[in-house]
Amino acid sequence: MKEDDKEFFIENIVNVNRTTEKILFGTIIVPVVFYIFTVIGLWEVPHAFSVSLFFQEIIVSLISHFINRVSNKKFQYFSMYFETIAASIFVAAMAYSGAIRLSISYALIPIISCLYYNKRLSRLTTIYNYIFVILIVIYKSYTIFDVIVGRFTREIWIIQMCMGYTVEFAFLFFTINQLCKRTHRTMTKLNRTKNEYNNLNEILIEKNRSLDKTQYKIIQFVSQCLGSHDLFTGHHVAHTQVYVEMICRQLVASGHYKAELTERNIYLFQNAAFLHDIGKIHIPEGVLNKIGKFTDAEFELMKTHPVEGHKLLEFLPSIGNGEFNKIAKQMCLWHHEKWNGTGYPDGLREYEIPLCARIMAAADVLDALISQRLYKEAMDVDSALVIFENTSGIHFEPAISKAVVDCRNKIIEIDNQFKETEAKQNSEELKWWQDYHENLKKIVS
Structure with missing residues (x-):
């Protein structure tokens, strides 16, 4: 037997x-x-x-x-x-x-x-x-x-x-x-x-898991393609994925959103973060990788990327019974909304903004502050956290601001790892884009 x-x-x-x-x-x-x-x-x-x-x-x-x-x-x-x-x-x-x-x-x-x-x-x-x-x-x-x-x-x-x-x-x-x-x-x-x-x-469950992994690898590939279009967006979306998970877990540890932030949803949130800036594919490279600050017109053009990304995600095949698609579109469209309603593109305020987008906004700004950009040097973590404290209840939901501040040691550790592994590549790409703009000036003149 x-x-x-x-x-x-x-x-x-x-x-x-x-x-x-x-x-x-x-x-x-x-x-x-x-x-x-x-x-x-x-x-x-x-x-x-x-x-x-x-x-x-x-x-x-x-x-x-x-x-x-x-x-x-x-x-x-x-x-x-x-x-x-x-x-x-x-x-x-x-x-x-x-x-x-x-x-x-x-x-x-x-x-x-x-x-x-x-x-x-x-x-x-x-x-x-x-x-x-x-x-x-x-x-x-x-x-x-x-x-x-x-x-x-x-x-x-x-x-x-x-x-x-x-x-x-x-x-x-x-x-x-x-x-x-x-x-x-x-x-x-x-x-x-x-x-x-x-x-x-x-077997079917394992195949579904394998299919999920394949789908998310394709999403990562898309984000890497976007990285070739924009010097910093490729690394940025990978960074925000880590920060989104970090913020989610800190919120749960602090007693916030335990029902909403299940393991499944955290997994979806962090993978959807890969696509939050997908709309930047429609922004001209000369603007996207400009050295120096944007003009008013260029900034208005940059502000279109959430809506453009949302349009692109309408064509994304259904993943995870459509749960992933819904979260990805919300993160993409509303990650520049602010808690007090002064953000864009729709001026949503407080809980009108979906939780995934509120968390994405914090992860997005955190990485932008402590990472190098063509127009600025990286800010130290403590200075960035002061900004989160000062904009609590203005830019960010207070609970999310506190979650970010409470993760100080973790952020320092993650940021150091990113800088060590990406320093050489960033330096080479930065040199390429600086030469690009110099050569473009010569051609125009």
């Missing part, structure tokens, strides 16, 4: 043991009924028998209860045999009392044993129930034979009764054996089908 099949049937044994345990507890009421009905004159069951059966069922039920609480597999198998034998003894005891006449009840325990899907147990249960029946027949031949009317002797009566029960139990044995074999085979197939389904489901 395969290991998966063994685990399935062991789990089934545990469940049926618990059910049989409840049945055994239910049998405690029977001797009580014997006692009451004897007192009122409906039956004639010796009180000593009722009391002994009562305590027997209590002891059996408690033993069953404690065995079933042990997780060891061997104990569960023991409980399976213990409970079926105990139930069979109980049925035999009722027949022994002579208070009620039993017939189909003899088959009850073998039928219940089929629930275990264990062929060996069902066969043994049928056999020892047959033995109990024969013993009861022999016992009754000596206790109630004097009320049996007929022309046959005690021996003939015993033989006739035993032959009848033998035929019945032979049929019962055959039926239960076939039923158990069939159900065992069926449940094995069902279990393997379930396992195959689970395996297939795991």
Whole structure:
């Protein structure tokens, strides 16, 4: 038997043991009924028998209860045999009392044993129930034979009764054996089908994960392409991805937005950050990589990149049931909105701005302040954090400003890593763009 099949049937044994345990507890009421009905004159069951059966069922039920609480597999198998034998003894005891006449009840325990899907147990249960029946027949031949009317002797009566029960139990044995074999085979197939389904489901989940990774790699590739268009945007979007995750986790640690900032949403937020500046692809390189500050006209042109990026993202195929697309578009369109409503392009204020865009705004400004640009040198982290403190409730949501300030040591660590790994590349690209602008001046003049 395969290991998966063994685990399935062991789990089934545990469940049926618990059910049989409840049945055994239910049998405690029977001797009580014997006692009451004897007192009122409906039956004639010796009180000593009722009391002994009562305590027997209590002891059996408690033993069953404690065995079933042990997780060891061997104990569960023991409980399976213990409970079926105990139930069979109980049925035999009722027949022994002579208070009620039993017939189909003899088959009850073998039928219940089929629930275990264990062929060996069902066969043994049928056999020892047959033995109990024969013993009861022999016992009754000596206790109630004097009320049996007929022309046959005690021996003939015993033989006739035993032959009848033998035929019945032979049929019962055959039926239960076939039923158990069939159900065992069926449940094995069902279990393997379930396992195959689970395996297939795991494969599909893994493929979906792989597809997600591929999609996000494509997004990173797009952001890198944008980096070739703009000296700093390529590194900037990679930086903001890290800062977005950092801010999200600090907000959660501070007790803010625990319901919104799940692991899944943080993952979506940080990957969507790659696309927040995608609209800059529509900004001319001469403006985007200008040395020095923008003119008013150039700044107005730069301010169009959120709307242009939002338009581009309308064509992005659905990712993550569309959740990613929605977040990416919100971050792209509204990451320049301000808490007091003075931002662009729509002048949204406070909670009108989606949470992802509010966090993106903070990550965007943080990286812009502490990173080098063509028109400025990098600001030190402490000076940048003073700006966050001073613009709390103006540019940024107060909780987000505080989250950034509280991450001071982390920001310093991340910023140092970025500067170490990117210094040479930035220097080379900066030299290329400076030469580009010098050569462009010569051509124009």
